[in-house]
Amino acid sequence: MDNIVFKLNNIGKVYNENEKNELVVIKNLNLEIKENEFLCIVGPSGCGKSTLLRILAGLELPTEGEIYYRGKELKKPTKDIGMVFQNYSLMPWLTVEENIALGLKFQNAPKKKQKEIVDEHLEMIGLTKFRNSKPYELSGGMQQRVAIARSLANNPDVLLMDEPFGALDAYTRIQLQKELLRIWEKHKKTIVFITHSVDEAVYLADRIILMSKNKGAIEVDIQVDIPRIRDRANPRYAELNQQLLDALEELNKDE
Amino acid sequence: MLENKVKRVISFLSPTIIPILFIIFWDLAARKIGNNAILPQVTAVAKHFININDNIIGIGTIPKNILYSLVRVFIGYVLAIIVGLPLGLLMGYSRRVKGALNLFISLFQPVPAIAWRPLVLGWFGVMSVATIFNLDYGPTYAIMDNFKLSMIFLIFLSAFFPIWGNTMFGVSNVQEVLVESALVLGASKKDIFFHVLLPGAGPNIMNGLKSGLTAAWSCLVAAEMLPGSMSGLGYLISHAYELARMDVIVAGIICIGVIGALFDGIYSRISNKYFSWQRLVR
Ligand SMILES: Nc1ncnc2c1ncn2[C@@H]1O[C@H](COP(=O)(O)OP(=O)(O)OP(=O)(O)O)[C@@H](O)[C@H]1O
Numbered sequence A: 001m002d003n004i005v006f007k008l009n010n011i012g013k014v015y016n017e018n019e020k021n022e023l024v025v026i027k028n029l030n031l032e033i034k035e036n037e038f039l040c041i042v043g044p045s046g047c048g049k050s051t052l053l054r055i056l057a058g059l060e061l062p063t064e065g066e067i068y069y070r071g072k073e074l075k076k077p078t079k080d081i082g083m084v085f086q087n088y089s090l091m092p093w094l095t096v097e098e099n100i101a102l103g104l105k106f107q108n109a110p111k112k113k114q115k116e117i118v119d120e121h122l123e124m125i126g127l128t129k130f131r132n133s134k135p136y137e138l139s140g141g142m143q144q145r146v147a148i149a150r151s152l153a154n155n156p157d158v159l160l161m162d163e164p165f166g167a168l169d170a171y172t173r174i175q176l177q178k179e180l181l182r183i184w185e186k187h188k189k190t191i192v193f194i195t196h197s198v199d200e201a202v203y204l205a206d207r208i209i210l211m212s213k214n215k216g217a218i219e220v221d222i223q224v225d226i227p228r229i230r231d232r233a234n235p236r237y238a239e240l241n242q243q244l245l246d247a248l249e250e251l252n253k254d255e
Numbered sequence B: 001m002l003e004n005k006v007k008r009v010i011s012f013l014s015p016t017i018i019p020i021l022f023i024i025f026w027d028l029a030a031r032k033i034g035n036n037a038i039l040p041q042v043t044a045v046a047k048h049f050i051n052i053n054d055n056i057i058g059i060g061t062i063p064k065n066i067l068y069s070l071v072r073v074f075i076g077y078v079l080a081i082i083v084g085l086p087l088g089l090l091m092g093y094s095r096r097v098k099g100a101l102n103l104f105i106s107l108f109q110p111v112p113a114i115a116w117r118p119l120v121l122g123w124f125g126v127m128s129v130a131t132i133f134n135l136d137y138g139p140t141y142a143i144m145d146n147f148k149l150s151m152i153f154l155i156f157l158s159a160f161f162p163i164w165g166n167t168m169f170g171v172s173n174v175q176e177v178l179v180e181s182a183l184v185l186g187a188s189k190k191d192i193f194f195h196v197l198l199p200g201a202g203p204n205i206m207n208g209l210k211s212g213l214t215a216a217w218s219c220l221v222a223a224e225m226l227p228g229s230m231s232g233l234g235y236l237i238s239h240a241y242e243l244a245r246m247d248v249i250v251a252g253i254i255c256i257g258v259i260g261a262l263f264d265g266i267y268s269r270i271s272n273k274y275f276s277w278q279r280l281v282r
């Protein structure tokens, strides 16, 4: 029981509830997310992936059903549930260093401790030289790395990531995937990760769910049984990839 | 090297070309018209700046009048910041407060400050900084009596709206994703206010402070034409008008313009230094 991090009971999300043209994004969704699980969510654009993630973050309340985080109903965001957003979300007036320290500042961590943690994370994302730069002086990929470091510096229990590597080039993307797996294994976090790339999902996830545009229904929910570090040349890897691509295609046909 | 130097000299001089042409044109026209009561010659105006410590038309030197004007603007402006800034912050932050107050405050916005003049005179009469602090008669009283409440109130009004409006706009336009990213880092309401909304609204607040000062300074002439005023640049101009002293009027206008431009320049400097992030964000 107690290794269930999130439990979603018949979650529903409707936008514009009062007006005539209400939009049912999610309906009757049930989901349990286990501790230490690396869960990837894939699905067509607009199927409600970000909406689901925002509900997990406590940024949005479901219009129906309940969501429990470690046994307690989730009502608002907490520092234990970190999130990396789809769009760049660094404070443009703060330096890289100050951005990474932001959560620690909110927690009133001692200055010395803040500096230690910031240094460690700057090192980890390889941006120590840029500690005094402002976000606009960095490339998109560098900014996203800072955003990830900012979440991790807060040492959250859960890390929610909304297409964090979407805007990166193939090489940086693969580097960051490896880095993320390393962090996940070392710090024993629960990660929920949205991606458009089936390959990325198969590389990263313990478990993949595929959402459809039909009220956010979970069409596929599979465990990935390939040992890590995963080899993209492994036949099982290719097989799983194909299976998911087929399922996605099937979903798009139904439209 | 040399080329660079020449370029620098040119870029330094280029803003002065049009004013110089303007002055030449003005002087030619003034000589042609030959009537100081219509358009004074450049030399007639310039002599007020050369003999800057002369007592002009019986109301003291130009620097003294500038000082009175500056103090008035300063008092009204500071009051406008004290009221406008927190109110703008609060209304930008809380939809409920905005909902309750916005319509009411907006009703007053289109009214030019000078339209308040009769009312304001009725309220404040000849009250001044000297009378509200109950100063004894003497030199201090004579100076402080120059700062009439009616005048300060009008300056306050004209500076208030840009400060209040820009601050409110700035706070309510901070990107939602910045607020949310702070929330998931565990920010309290207080953190959101001081570490997200306030700095995020910084550039707009600066803009409001700048427009507010410009508006206050422009309102000055109108405010200083109020009865009871015996000094200041506005009074200098209106009194010179009664004496048909065009040269003094033009000198006064130049002072108002140059000081206004200085204010603007100072704020632009600060904005560029501390708030360049807004321009550079992609
Ligand atoms: N605040 C909102 N108000 C109204 N409708 C919304 C809101 N947010 C999302 N939606 C709608 O909900 C649906 C799902 O949006 P969501 O952002 O969750 O999709 P997504 O799966 O993340 O898409 P993408 O892969 O393109 O990011 C969309 O149709 C969108 O228009």
Ligand SMILES: [Mg+2]
Pocket: A049, A050, A051, A086, A162
């Ligand atoms: Mg999305």
